[in-house]
Amino acid sequence: MERSQQRRHEEKEQRREAIIDAAEQVLATSDFDSARMEEVAKVARVSRALVYLYFKNKQELDLAICVRALRALRQHFVDSAARHATGYAKVASLGHTYIQFAKDFPVYFAVLSRFESHPFDTLEPSSTELAVFEAGSAVHAVTVECLQIGMRDGSIRADLEQPLSAALSLWAFVHGLIQIAHNKQHFLEQVGIPPTQYTDYAIDLVMRGLRPVAGTRAPSDA
Template identity: 25%
Template sequence: MARRKREDAIVHQKRIAEAAIKLFRTKDIDKTKMDEIATLAGYGKATLYVYFKNKQDIVTFLSYYSLTKLRDSILDAINIDDNQEHVFLGVCKSIEKYEKDYPEIFKMSLGNISENLDKESDWAKLTYEVGEEINKLIIGYLDDGVSQGIFTKIDNYYEEIFRIWGMIAGVILIANSKEDYLKGEGYFEKEGFLENSYKKIYKTLLFQK
């Protein structure tokens, strides 16, 4: 019975969180009110507080929920192909979709995300754990490439992860902010720019003979 109630709670929490992220895209997190989230999600404001203590609690849940989706997508990319470049491009596409689906959470992830989380929430601990799972997946991928002699030796894997994440995030953000200008001027399409950028980032990992 307890398990059933827990599953039901998750269903409602996801529905509320998805409504919240839609509002965050247009109004930003700070300007979004709890009653607006409740209305869009189809709940009364009082019911909203059954599932979340406050708006920060919703943001904390969203951080966890969105990261689980990113983790699963990266895991699929790693398992679906044994070609290192194809896997890397799949990981990049996973991060690209993460930014598209959860832009405000993505931006938070580029800074000190813990500042925006409800540290007393169980979701905060789970967010950290899922983040570490993602790091381990990427480390395993990089280590495999080094072992095969495809990638150059990596002295500090966490440093390399941050470097790669920074480059991928950078090209995604610049592609979004300059999309209309680049398309209007006829220079190149966003999709092509991102694809070529991912391939160039991948080349920075390759072992140089």
């Protein structure tokens, strides 16, 4: 690639990233339904037409943020897992990490929630949809690796035949757990269960299913 072409490519990518940055800012103060592409253009200081040149609609822009969210979450997962020795402790830490991620990055969690609840045509996915699936697969790969480490070190049951299915199930469980802890916070407090206590208990509960079948407690860390 010639230097001039490379510069144009870099400038194009910078404009695209700036538009995504602006969309994140808009969604931080507006819900998805009320957010408008005109607002994104205003925050990004570009024309509305330019926004549509990069993203054909609001949904496409939302997916671009979703890719960012998943890439950021994967790095949080990697960092969290690295702080623990056993596979069991690594997997447990991923659940707590996702809960904290949702608190720290509410826009990202909202974007992920929209993606999880929206069906897509897997026969003809857009390039942005493919990027989301790729980023999501990278997140689940971290969980799979932690499960496999636990199966090897004896902290996770060795008869876990489908680590990917287990990883996807854990994702679904924790994602739903976060939504309930957030949306039903007042109910939990009324029945005497602090949201943090609830999420800690739920993570421990689901982790019990990963303990070795022999009945011995898996080490929490080492």
